[in-house]
Structures are given as C-alpha cells and as structure tokens.
C-alpha cells in the first residue's frame with residue numbers, strides 16, 4: 001500500500017470543491033537518484049534545439065522587468081528564478097489539491113515488468129522540473145525526459161512542443177502535461193500526438209486551467225465582452241488573461257475540451273475526468289471550525305494566486321493592456337481579496353487515460 005501525503009483536510013468546511021467523486025490518489029516514496037535525460041529518440045524528426053550550456057544566454061529575454069524564454073511567441077510567462085520558485089510551490093499546492101503526487105494507474109504502469117525496457121516518462125512543459133524529479137525519486141530505474149522552452153537544472157530537452165512530438169513516437173509509458181495550454185497552439189493536435197508517443201497501455205495525464213472565474217455556486221461569471229471593466233475584479237482580470245493568451249496564440253479553451261478529445265480518440269480507454277474549484281476568494285470563513293491544515297491550505301492557494309497574478313504581468317502588458325489600467329485592476333483585485341465579500345473560484349480540469357493495448361497507429365493518424 002502506498003502512503004499518501006495529503007496535507008489538506010477536506011471536511012465540509014473546506015472551500016475547495018470537485019464535481020466528481022475521486023479516490024485512488026496515492027504517493028510513494030523511494031530514494032533519490034540521478035535523472036536520466038540522455039534518452040533521445042533517433043527518429044528522423046528531431047527537435048530544433050537541444051540544450052548545451054553555450055545556448056543559455058540566447059534562451060532568455062527581458063520583458064517588463066522579468067526574464068522570459070526567447071524562443072516562443074506564444075508562451076509569455078516568465079522563466080526566471082522567481083517563476084521557478086512559484087512553480088515549486090504550486091507543485092506542492094497541487095499535491096494537496098489532488099491528494100497525492102500521482103493518479104492511481106501510475107503505480108501499475110511503472111512496475112518494472114519488461115526486462116531490458118525501463119519504464120519511460122515524458123513531462124511536457126516541465127517548468128522547474130519538480131514533478132519529473134519526484135518521478136525519478138520514486139522510480140529510480142525509470143528513464144525520465146523533461147521538455148520545456150527553457151533548460152532545467154536537470155538534463156532536459158529544450159524544445160517547442162508546438163513543433164511536434166514525432167521524434168518521441170512509441171517511446172514512453174507515461175506522458176504528463178500539466179498547465180501548459182498557455183503555450184500550446186493546438187491542444188487537440190497535442191492529444192493526438194501523445195497517443196502516438198505512448199507505448200501500448202501507457203498512461204497520459206492532463207491538467208489545465210480554464211481561465212474563467214466562477215461564483216460560489218460554480219457558475220461561470222460572464223460578462224458582455226472580455227473588456228467589460230467591472231466587478232467582480234478577479235473575474236475581470238481572468239477575462240483579460242484569456243484575451244492575452246488567445247492574442248498570443250495559446251489554447252485557452254483546452255481545459256474543458258480535453259475530456260472530449262480523449263474520449264473520442266480511438267487510441268484511448270479507461271478515461272477518467274476530475275475537476276476542482278479553487279478559491280480565489282473563499283466563502284466567508286469560520287476560524288473556529290477551520291483546522292490548521294485548512295488555514296494553511298487557503299494560505300497556499302492565496303500565495304500561489306498572488307504569485308501567478310504577478311507572473312502574468314508581462315503577458316498582459318505585452319498584449320497591449322495599458323499599464324495604468326493593469327495597475328488599477330491589480331489594486332482592485334487586492335482590495336477585493338482583502339474585503340473577501342465576493343467569493344470567486346478558478347476551475348482546474350484533469351483527464352487521465354490509458355492507451356489501448358492494440359491500436360492501429362496508421363488508422364489513428
């Protein structure tokens with residue numbers, strides 16, 4: 001039996017909700033090992049850029065006071081130390097939300113059962129690399145590959161996923177794709193490509209944000225247009241964020257569509273959907289009934305949101321949103337959070353599935 005490291009106590013007072021029942025998340029702990037990033041497919045369609053240290057200075061550019069990747073016109077969140085720290089902390093927060101590091105089928109898939117063929121895991125848009133490093137710690141014999149627009153502290157492939165994953169076809173038992181839709185032009189195509197990247201009975205895991213704010217009844221907060229400048233202010237900020245991501249070519253509507261794309265794809269089976277509403281501004285809290293774990297969790301979510309808010313500034317300014325307007329909106333959001341009168345939530349959607357044992361690869365292309 002695996003241990004779980006839930007540090008969030010999900011009793012009825014909690015303000016994180018999910019629309020689906022869920023169990024089976026668990027966490028294992030194993031000794032640390034060195035990541036093996038040397039695995040590189042010999043397919044005839046290599047990535048355009050593989051990392052060497054001399055490339056490092058060409059991989060970043062400064063915009064609006066933050067360092068961004070210099071490689072993608074689509075993904076405009078920072079790629080600096082501050083952002084990597086944010087992603088590390090967000091990873092811990094997401095473990096609390098999910099109740100563990102991995103979905104249950106991961107343990108089945110990662111069993112070392114094929115002599116001479118170590119299990120291979122691909123993390124798409126790995127950010128600070130916290131998830132893939134956990135995998136390597138927990139399954140020291142696996143081969144792990146991290147792909148991102150920026151080099152990690154671990155061996156990784158610097159590559160733009162939008163250029164295609166053909167060079168990985170047939171190479172992996174697990175593909176992990178978490179919170180990368182801001183930088184993906186065509187997520188539907190990505191889902192199809194992942195179906196080819198996976199080995200038979202492989203596992204894919206997706207998690208994406210839908211970039212809308214929701215009210216306390218899980219209803220989307222609608223507006224007449226994306227530029228409707230009125231409260232609730234967090235909802236207004238999310239509308240501008242959607243506009244900015246879309247403006248750069250990112251796939252803002254991936255989150256609600258992944259389930260359909262996966263279910264309709266002939267290569268996948270055992271499809272599971274799970275979603276969460278995370279409090280931007282929680283419902284009025286009752287400190288007397290709140291456990292220390294819950295209070296800590298709210299703080300984690302709030303810290304993550306504030307750091308995310310800050311990280312999105314170059315993206316928003318770069319999309320033509322005037323600085324004085326953004327400053328004003330930031331002030332209003334902060335004030336709204338401090339007042340706590342209008343509960344608002346973000347919506348995270350997760351899908352995981354197995355690849356069928358027998359798939360006619362030609363037929364699914």
Ligand SMILES: C[S@@+](CC[C@H](N)C(=O)[O-])C[C@H]1O[C@@H](n2cnc3c(N)ncnc32)[C@H](O)[C@@H]1O
Pocket residue numbers: 069072075077079087090091124125126127128131147148149150159160161162177178179180182183184
């Ligand atoms: C919000 S971070 C999430 C990081 C990580 N998946 C996690 O959940 O902690 C998104 C990451 O995806 C990477 N990314 C976005 N679009 C990409 C693309 N087209 N190709 C490669 N990496 C991309 C970014 O560089 C960034 O590190």
